[in-house]
Amino acid sequence: MNLKNITVLGSGIMGHGIAQVSATAGYNVVLRDIEQGFLDKAMEKIKWSLDKLVTKEKISQQEANAIYSRIKPVVNLAEAVKDAHLVIEVVPEIMELKKKVYAELDSVAGKNVIFASNTSTLPITEIANTLSRPEKFIGIHFFNPPQLMKLVEIIPGEKTSKDVIDLTQEYVKSVKKESVLCRKDVPGFIINRLFIPMVHEACYMMDRTGATMTEIDSAVKFKLGFPMGIFELADFTGMDVIHKATTEMHSRDKKVILPHPTIEKMFDAKKLGQKSGEGFYKYSDEKYERVPLSEELASKCDPIQIVANILNNASWLVTNKASDIEEIEKAAQLGLGLKKPLFQTAKEIGIKNIVNELNQLASKHGKFYEPDSLLVSMQ
């Protein structure tokens, strides 16, 4: 199939960005939402973003105009998908809503149309099985904001055809992003499998070792090559997003996350992070604000518990054939911004020490911490 026409369903935080990057790559884009007002707001945001690129001299005014004119906002679903080759669904992360949207879509879209969902955590195969064409359904997980984040995870369901996987990979490449293939539809895919459990683990680390938030954040930043601290990253991501991902991942597999009560409490108290002015840290205004982290604070904290957690999950992904070390390193670098490969950090610390740490944690806190067989074999 010659992919030219893309319909994006949902014009919110992610949808308008995906529409913009697709139009920038030359696709004809239809942006669909349930109300004209939502589409007007999305088109304003796209215009603002393109204007900024013109001001920064990244693109010319003429290019910005051409990109903008390639995006057509449409409310009527049948009209929105009538010429589509690929539909990217970016509606809220609610399974019942997604199923309803796909039922409507299945009845109005041509038989050859490919459906790709930007879901962060919902099971791809379960959505696919509600369709008359499960082989034409795939997960395409962009990160926020799609205009800037380089990584896209591609997640085939059990029945997704090879052609659809190939075409999705080509599309991601054409919009100048890097894809990683999550070969199995596992809870959290690759990035959330590494990131979400780590936020909970950092909370446990505070309880168990007495290390402060800024000490833990400084240690991961200065000793492990993270772009920012874990609590800082959690505040940046938003407790609503973390809470939702936690609930979905944990409901699919109890062994993925050991939920720490703090996350639920913060979510209930609407301490959502930067967007609400308070999360793990407090923020004085809406401006992007960095927490003061330092090498001195880092020197007071040994982050081995965090390394053990993330490495155990990375190994689990390899052992369960969802990914391999090379792809995981690529995902961690582009999706989490890690400056140092995870398995290099592990070797520097000593895989034996990491396995020891996990065994000790398992003997004190239960089976959740048992080391993955790959890590054990790498000692």
Ligand SMILES: NC(=O)c1ccc[n+]([C@@H]2O[C@H](COP(=O)([O-])OP(=O)(O)OC[C@H]3O[C@@H](n4cnc5c(N)ncnc54)[C@H](O)[C@@H]3O)[C@@H](O)[C@H]2O)c1
């Ligand atoms: N926000 C993030 O950081 C992020 C990152 C990666 C993936 N995601 C995923 O992307 C998806 C969308 O998230 P978001 O943050 O953009 O949500 P959002 O709430 O900002 O936007 C969703 C949009 O979908 C619209 N919508 C609802 N029903 C619709 C329908 N039937 N047809 C068309 N549009 C409809 C809503 O009106 C809204 O404008 C979710 O699956 C989410 O998990 C979000």
